[in-house]
Amino acid sequence: MKNEIVKVKCVDFTFDGQGLAKDENKRTYFVPSLLIEEEAEIEVLYHKKDYDIGKIKKLTKLSPYRINPRCPCATACGGCSFQNLLYEKELEYKRKVAIKILKTIGRIDIKNPSIIGMEDPYYYRNKIQVPFGYDKQKRLVYGFYRFKSHEIVPISECVIESKEHVSILKDIKDLMLSMKISAYDEDKDSGILRHVLIRVGKDSKEIMVVLVVKEKSFKNKGVFVKELIKLHPEITTIIYNYNLRKTNVILGEKEEVAYGKGYIFDTLLGVKFKISSKSFYQINHDQCEKLYSLAISKANLNKEYEILDAYCGIGTIGLIASKYVKSVLGVEIVEEAIIDANENVKINNINNAKFIVSDAKDVILKKAYDCVFVDPPRKGLDPKFLKGILNSHPKKIVYISCDVGTLARDLSILKKNYDIESIDFVDMFPRTYHIETVALLHLKNTKNL
Numbered sequence: 001m002k003n004e005i006v007k008v009k010c011v012d013f014t015f016d017g018q019g020l021a022k023d024e025n026k027r028t029y030f031v032p033s034l035l036i037e038e039e040a041e042i043e044v045l046y047h048k049k050d051y052d053i054g055k056i057k058k059l060t061k062l063s064p065y066r067i068n069p070r071c072p073c074a075t076a077c078g079g080c081s082f083q084n085l086l087y088e089k090e091l092e093y094k095r096k097v098a099i100k101i102l103k104t105i106g107r108i109d110i111k112n113p114s115i116i117g118m119e120d121p122y123y124y125r126n127k128i129q130v131p132f133g134y135d136k137q138k139r140l141v142y143g144f145y146r147f148k149s150h151e152i153v154p155i156s157e158c159v160i161e162s163k164e165h166v167s168i169l170k171d172i173k174d175l176m177l178s179m180k181i182s183a184y185d186e187d188k189d190s191g192i193l194r195h196v197l198i199r200v201g202k203d204s205k206e207i208m209v210v211l212v213v214k215e216k217s218f219k220n221k222g223v224f225v226k227e228l229i230k231l232h233p234e235i236t237t238i239i240y241n242y243n244l245r246k247t248n249v250i251l252g253e254k255e256e257v258a259y260g261k262g263y264i265f266d267t268l269l270g271v272k273f274k275i276s277s278k279s280f281y282q283i284n285h286d287q288c289e290k291l292y293s294l295a296i297s298k299a300n301l302n303k304e305y306e307i308l309d310a311y312c313g314i315g316t317i318g319l320i321a322s323k324y325v326k327s328v329l330g331v332e333i334v335e336e337a338i339i340d341a342n343e344n345v346k347i348n349n350i351n352n353a354k355f356i357v358s359d360a361k362d363v364i365l366k367k368a369y370d371c372v373f374v375d376p377p378r379k380g381l382d383p384k385f386l387k388g389i390l391n392s393h394p395k396k397i398v399y400i401s402c403d404v405g406t407l408a409r410d411l412s413i414l415k416k417n418y419d420i421e422s423i424d425f426v427d428m429f430p431r432t433y434h435i436e437t438v439a440l441l442h443l444k445n446t447k448n449l
């Protein structure tokens with residue numbers, strides 16, 4: 001029953017990193033921050049037919065792997081699941097869960113998948129996007145949405161975000177107060193500043209600030225930017241993004257560059273990339289280099305190879321792979337990302353790569369590529385694109401995935417024609433439950449297909 005206090009023991013983690021606990025009658029409870037083998041008195045917050053969701057009131061038996069979270073907002077914000085767990089154990093758990101998901105959803109048994117962790121699993125995110133709004137006392141706040149809600153949990157510092165963000169966000173708030181620039185109020189659909197997005201180039205040290213606003217013109221619009229630059233000369237570009245609709249999509253379509261060139265650069269494995277506000281760019285620079293190195297080495301490329309980089313973003317994988325192959329074609333749905341990708345071709349003096357805007361489902365595979373790299377969003381491969389791949393018989397597929405569940409689903413279809421040679425994990429998102437996977441597939445003997 002709601003608000004009841006129950007004694008439970010944690011027996012496992014759920015796929016999203018919550019403690020899965022049982023009481024003496026074997027009833028199931030989902031309890032955030034409770035670790036395996038721990039015992040606790042919990043308060044039931046939501047009562048459901050088959051399970052309850054609770055929160056820890058008192059820990060009565062502690063795990064030897066429990067550590068103090070570094071983040072002051074660790075429990076409130078819900079962005080991280082494992083701030084209180086030794087990092088080695090987090091890696092062990094993520095690997096175990098991913099193997100289980102591949103087996104249950106995809107019927108895939110893999111031998112000894114590796115997991116590549118981070119040396120220092122903090123301050124790695126090069127992008128932050130935070131909503132601005134008001135708390136119950138009508139005070140201006142910014143932060144992250146509380147788990148499964150639209151209530152903003154104020155943040156002073158986030159220990160997985162790169163450190164540059166902290167003082168920029170604080171100064172944006174102070175400038176808003178002094179210049180009487182309001183934050184957007186979702187309920188009333190009024191106010192000005194909705195979100196702030198900050199992107200930092202790890203190698204270039206360039207910083208992009210995107211101010212997502214509800215109105216195209218408002219008092220102090222220009223002065224706000226000037227003052228922000230005075231306080232933070234390290235910011236290299238500021239963009240106003242206009243999101244005029246009542247929506248929870250963060251970015252609007254139209255933008256105006258208010259300061260600087262409107263984009264930043266960063267370097268990955270020696271290749272320089274131009275990154276615009278709307279283009280996808282991996283959030284963990286160092287782990288991304290490990291991920292791409294792994295994916296490219298698995299493909300065992302050579303100078304005869306014609307490769308397809310599907311869901312290519314700004315062309316990162318294809319351009320890094322380009323020096324090992326004959327040709328690269330990249331495909332991506334976001335036009336701004338393809339503009340970046342084709343500029344990245346020129347910036348790096350690459351002459352065997354081209355990138356086109358297209359929805360993956362509309363790509364017609366006219367030939368059997370030697371290798372197809374796919375790196376789709378969480379929902380996985382579009383069924384039409386998947387069918388196109390199966391019909392065109394590429395020799396190898398390197399599937400990079402940020403969602404093991406949809407990867408398992410897609411692999412269960414691909415494995416009819418492909419042998420799954422290897423699956424490995426890269427921890428791109430330490431302290432959260434997310435994980436990145438690289439799967440290498442080889443075409444089976446085509447005579448049998």
Ligand SMILES: C[S@@+](CC[C@H](N)C(=O)[O-])C[C@H]1O[C@@H](n2cnc3c(N)ncnc32)[C@H](O)[C@@H]1O
Nearest residue numbers: 280282311312313332333334359360375376377
């Ligand atoms: C996980 S990101 C990978 C991007 C790139 N490979 C990288 O590592 O930076 C997925 C990309 O797929 C793009 N995308 C999403 N849906 C798509 C679709 N239906 N067709 C083509 N590209 C799509 C997104 O815009 C995004 O750039």
